[in-house]
Amino acid sequence: MQEAIFVLLLSAVGVFGGGFWFFRNLSRARLLEDTPTSKIRSAAQGFVELYGTVQGEPEAMQKAPLTGTPCAWWRFKIEERTGSGNKREWRTVESEVSGASFLFADGTGTCMIDPRGADVKPQTKQVWKGNQRHPLRVDTLSFIGSFFAGEYRYTEERLHAGEPLYALGHFSSHGAAREGFNEAQEVGSVVREWKQDYPALLRRFDYDRNGELDEQEWTRMRQEASWEAQKRFKSRLRQGDQHRLADPGQLPFVLSSMGEDELAKHYRWHALAGFVAVLGGTGGVIWICLKNGWLLG
Incomplete structure (x- = not known):
């Protein structure tokens, strides 16, 4: 009986969790597709969609913590291999994300982007291994050798100057x-x-x-x-006016190196995964109920 209840609860989690994931990602995909692209020079105040490039000179930019690479935005994660034998697994021991604003332009004007709270999907993602908690740099030999050894795994994602950027968030302008x-x-x-x-x-x-x-x-x-x-x-x-894009609160805040169509497809695939989880969870609930006669009484 305890095993049946456990399977039932697990299936219920699949139904509700998958349903949340399905509707969350499907609504985001539809929002991306339904929101027209604006230009910075003529954008209305409020929720907007922009498309342009990240701006900035490398020498004036912040440096990513793990590699020291100049960039406009970064996110990193350090994992440590724990356990022994077949029970070894990677456990996150440190992670952080950049909160510094950076400049964005689309040919009609410039806008400062405050990335705090954003769902950022960057073009650059670097993963390697090593034997130190904090790597100082990544060179060719250590990068190749990291695939075969290392008690630590590092993941660093970055946005660089000159890269295309799709932005969805709250737009505001201030000026004399x-x-x-x-x-x-x-x-x-x-x-x-x-x-x-x-x-x-x-x-x-x-x-x-x-x-x-x-x-x-x-x-x-x-x-x-x-x-x-x-x-x-x-x-x-x-x-002239100073423009800013930031977290809109209840609406999605997205910064992505992918274009709108590719990003919408990404969210639809995630919605499909949620739908599959709903189907699997529903099937599990029905099966366990039939097996124990809970639907026949």
């Missing part, structure tokens, strides 16, 4: 033209900045050198702060 000129706020910001170096402020506006600002000197300082605030606002206007 959108925000407008708030004189009180802008002038106040300049004054607070100047007050941080109060001796320099006195040298600049304390005309009678008595060690404090009188009403006339204060008025003069406020006028120059207003001119400075307007100057800074015009400079921001010339810079």
Whole structure:
């Protein structure tokens, strides 16, 4: 009886888990196919689909932790072989993913991507083995020899500058033209900045050198702060809007080196796997119930 209950529970897990996996991946595939591709220059604020390339100079980029390769984004996993005999298995002992923003462009503009929370599917995935917990580098000899020995297995995935990137997430734009000129706020910001170096402020506006600002000197300082605030606002206007893509919350956040069609196919295959799990679990439930006469009573 205990064995029958265990099989029944296992089959039920297959039904519910497979059902969740099926609907999750099928909905993502449909969302990808139904969302039109936008351009950065004309994209609406909110949930969008973009397609372009990763930007950045190698010398200015972060370095992947395991190989030291310059890249825009990385994810790594270190596994250790544990157990003995036929019971040896790989156990994850360390893993981490990059959270640093990187630049993305599509020919009409640029956008900063905050990858935190994203389902990232990169083009580059490197797997090798070794005898140290933290490898310093990967050279040709160690990479070839790693297939035959090693107590540690390393996996590192990366996004590099110049690679194509499909992005699905929440798009937002910020800039002087959108925000407008708030004189009180802008002038106040300049004054607070100047007050941080109060001796320099006195040298600049304390005309009678008595060690404090009188009403006339204060008025003069406020006028120059207003001119400075307007100057800074015009400079921001010339810079144009700053765009950002980030986690949309309840909707999928996807960054992938695969194109839309290939990515949608990937999600549909995963949905099919979930459907097969549902069928297998349902068959298991029916079989165990028939075998024990639970459907005949």
